[in-house]
Amino acid sequence: xxxxxxxxxxxxxxxxxxxxxxxxxxxxxxxxxxxxxxxxxxxxxxxxxxxxxxxxxxxxxxxxxxxxxxxxxxxxxxxxxxxxxxxxxxxxxxxxxxxxxxxxxxxxxxxxxxxxxxxxxxxxxxxxxxxxxxxxxxxxxxxxxxxxxxxxxxxxxxxxxxxxxxxxxxxxxxxxxxxxxxxxxxxxxxxxxxxxxxxxxxxxxxxxxxxxxxxxxxxxxxxxxxxxxxxxxxxxxxxxxxxxxxxxxxxxxxxxxxxxxxxxxxxxxxxxxxxxxxxxxxxxxxxxxxxxxxxxxxxxxxxxxxx
Numbered sequence: 001x002x003x004x005x006x007x008x009x010x011x012x013x014x015x016x017x018x019x020x021x022x023x024x025x026x027x028x029x030x031x032x033x034x035x036x037x038x039x040x041x042x043x044x045x046x047x048x049x050x051x052x053x054x055x056x057x058x059x060x061x062x063x064x065x066x067x068x069x070x071x072x073x074x075x076x077x078x079x080x081x082x083x084x085x086x087x088x089x090x091x092x093x094x095x096x097x098x099x100x101x102x103x104x105x106x107x108x109x110x111x112x113x114x115x116x117x118x119x120x121x122x123x124x125x126x127x128x129x130x131x132x133x134x135x136x137x138x139x140x141x142x143x144x145x146x147x148x149x150x151x152x153x154x155x156x157x158x159x160x161x162x163x164x165x166x167x168x169x170x171x172x173x174x175x176x177x178x179x180x181x182x183x184x185x186x187x188x189x190x191x192x193x194x195x196x197x198x199x200x201x202x203x204x205x206x207x208x209x210x211x212x213x214x215x216x217x218x219x220x221x222x223x224x225x226x227x228x229x230x231x232x233x234x235x236x237x238x239x240x241x242x243x244x245x246x247x248x249x250x251x252x253x254x255x256x257x258x259x260x261x262x263x264x265x266x267x268x269x270x271x272x273x274x275x276x277x278x279x280x281x282x283x284x285x286x287x288x289x290x291x292x293x294x295x296x297x298x299x300x301x302x303x304x305x306x307x
Contacts, residue, residue, distance in 0.1 A: 001152060006032020011102075013087075013147050014125040016154030019199030022125035025154065026083045029123060036080025036120070041073050044089040051094065056101075058110040066111070074107050077120040087147065088128035088139060095140045102146055122147065157194040157201060164189055165273050167198060171205040179209060181217050183265060183300065188219060192226055265300040268293070 005012055006029045014022040023040060030038045046054060053063075057072030074082060084090070090098065101107050102122060106115040124147045133139040157163070168189065172178060181189075185208075194200055208221040219230070271282040283293040 002028050003032055005029050005150060005152070009121050011122040011124070011147050011149045013130070013149075013151045014123065014154065015130075015151060016125070016127065017156050017197055018127050019197035020154040020156055021198045022154060023083065023085060024198075025152065026081070026123045026125065030081045030083075030121075037077060038081045038083065039073055039077035039120075040083045040085055042085050044086045046090065046094070051091070052097075053110050055094065055098070056107050056109050057112075059112045061111065063111070069109070072107065072109065074101055074118045074120070075109075075116055078118050079120065081121040081123060084122070084124040086126055087124040088126040088130055088133055092138065092140065095143050099140065099143045099146060157197045161190055162277055164201065165269070166276075167201055168205055169273060171202050172209070175209050177209065177215075179212060179215055179217050180266070182219070183262075183269075184219050185217050185222065186269070188222060188226055188230060192229055261300070264296070268296060268300065 002025060012026075012029060014025055016022050026040075027038060041055070053066075053070070053072065055072050055074055057070050057075055058066050060066060060069045101118060104115075105117065105119040107118040108115045130139055130144055130148070134141050134144050165186065168181065168186075172180075189201070189204075196203070204223050204226065207223050208217045212218070212221045219227070222230075267286060268282070271285045272279070275281040275285065279293055279297075280290055283290045286293065288296075
């Protein structure tokens with residue numbers, strides 16, 4: 001859908017919870033056939049007396065402190081894409097002015113007498129139910145229909161947990177140390193509901209890497225919210241087991257050498273990530289039968305990725 005929408009100039013309305021990746025999708029649509037700038041506009045930040053100036057710009061002397069003319073965000077987006085983030089937060093008195101700009105493809109700066117061209121592609125995003133906001137009189141019906149030409153709904157992360165291993169790999173790839181997850185951590189990430197969606201997952205990975213100095217991320221490295229979601233005593237039990245294993249070994253584990261079971265479990269997990277959950281293809285890559293793979297998935301408690 002992103003590929004198709006990127007080849008058109010039709011307005012797009014992105015729906016989804018906070019942190020679900022709406023701006024990432026908007027940028028991806030723009031990048032399919034990039035022309036002109038991508039200008040994000042945070043509608044929830046447009047407050048106070050200068051909000052019209054931020055959107056439409058102003059001329060010199062238009063108000064106290066306007067010592068020079070300044071183009072607005074909409075003029076800056078000319079020839080490109082204007083991304084209206086959290087469009088449902090836009091004050092109603094500005095909704096009519098925005099509608100006119102979208103229809104006429106012209107703006108008039110605050111204090112100005114002449115109009116300027118502002119032809120841009122519109123992508124809007126919201127975590128609100130705009131149809132309900134229209135019925136309640138909080139959002140203009142005509143602007144809603146102008147924006148709602150193509151709707152793209154982003155499911156929350158808890159509804160697409162098969163994406164979690166791939167997203168974690170993506171976030172870990174940014175770090176030079178490139179640690180890996182223990183199976184216990186992966187199980188915890190898959191069991192959590194992620195109210196903050198992808199943004200919360202990204203922050204979680206960054207936090208774990210920041211507090212851990214070893215090659216493996218453990219349950220004790222998880223943020224407090226995730227640790228609290230685990231069964232009572234699980235983090236402490238795993239920490240005690242790790243300490244006993246370290247003490248019994250007498251020295252750190254040799255670099256690059258893993259216990260056989262852990263290496264096998266890691267290979268299965270990587271094969272599933274590479275094949276995006278295709279278990280038949282993963283079994284072929286591993287050189288084992290599909291029945292054997294199913295048995296080992298159960299043995300090692302590796303969550304098979306949904307295709």
